[in-house]
Amino acid sequence: MHPAPSLIVFTSLSGLGFGLLFFLGLGLPEKTGLVAFVLYALGYGLATAGLIASTFHLGRPERAIHAFSQWRSSWLSREAVLAMAALLLMAPHAAGAVFFATPLPVLGVLGGVLSLVTVFATAMIYASIRAVPRWNHWTVPFMFLTAALAGGALLSGNLFWAAWLMLGFGVALILHWALGDLRFEEAGSTMGTATGLGRIGKVRLFAPPHTGDNYLLHEMAYRVGRKHAGRLRAIALGLGAGVPVATLVLLPAGYLAAGLAVVAHLAGLLASRWLFYAQAEHVMALYYGRAPG
């Protein structure tokens, strides 16, 4: 897919924000006053910045309110509803902690859990798309959730958990790439099944329907070279998981270790998300003679 900057920023930042809100909602750590203000502001800020960024990829953002209506069938709608519910439910708990030194744990836990379910819904938007075999796999929600939890643990100061969760995120990345590389063939869609002409013999594209570009090719037939992708994977894994684990384990616990880990993790996360979109092979490309690989 043509990696849309707005979507890369949206999923990365909102995942991070909701991950942080999960830990804060569960009272891990239990903070009040100014410290709580900074933490909740960061959580709310990241989550809403991400959600606002997502509206930039819409063709008609002025109608975005309609996106809350089809939660019965659409993961995108569910994500919108869950995000609103999480942020609204958590608000009294956050306000209570910041201004009155009285957190409201019931709302906090509810908001925190809903925050995590929101991240799950975001991942399911992609995982529910069967036409992209690489996305249609359990490793996608696994990757999104571990990213949110690892980043959230880091930002909330739970450095011990952060180190383990960063390791988990690294494992998730590796699994998503390794198993994802096999998915297209596993799904069984070929030029033969796409045209139905496989019953006659070997199919190849003789003439495309148009000489120029079109929406489908621009969006869904993006190609990133394998060598390029390999290097990016190494960078994403190294910065996204490797450096955070190393800094948290080797450096004494404190702002330096956490700070370095956050910067590296965010860079790696953005790289991994860019790859997530760039390496998506859509079965529609079979009609244009583009088998993956």
Add this chain to the structure above:
Amino acid sequence: MTMLPARTERKLGLVIDLDTCVGCHACVTSCKEWNSQGYGAPLADVDAYGDNPLGSFLNRVHSFEVTPGGGAPAQIVHFPRSCLHCDDAPCVTVCPTGASYKRVEDGIVLVNEDVCIGCGLCAWACPYGARELDPAEKVMKKCTLCVDRIYNETLPEEDRQPACVRACPAGARHFGDLGDPDSDISRLVAARDGMDLMPEQGTRPVNKYLPPRPRDRLATAPARPNLDAAVTVEGGLLGWLDRALSRL
């Protein structure tokens, strides 16, 4: 409403005959022309006469070369591709606003252009690439099965079919109710062993494609003319000139 109806009263759709299609693109242009007025905003044509034209089309014709095994010659198959109005349409369920819906009365899948936010998710969900975002209107465009023609009492009876079916000079496109086993179109599908595209994607498409009929296979290679016997030795002035020039 993006819940799929449990069942539809009719299953209107198209049948494309891959044996007869000549790849003339008449269906492409007639569809584009019809959908530049009528239902929804006109289909865009950005930079139409410039270096990089871009436009949304609802129907596109590919050409494929199929090579059967066993040394048989390859065949060219022209392949029109448009929305298949699937029974289990993934483009309908993913829509967050309800703009993408499947009609209960005839099974046609449509886009409500007043509600569509242009998120593009339906285009991602469709394995057939049947949906395109209009570059001018920024809403999703797809085959409407000419819903504004088929019920239109102001058109003469023979024009109350999709523009592409009406325009096809080879008779390669057919329209009818594929949910009725006694309809002409259903009998055609049964007679010609009509097929689904990408059945493994689980979309249960309504449109069917009729496979090309098997081509003749020659038992021996065709006779080749003996061209050596065509060279004659010329006499006279021209013959002398020919020999003299060859020696130079």
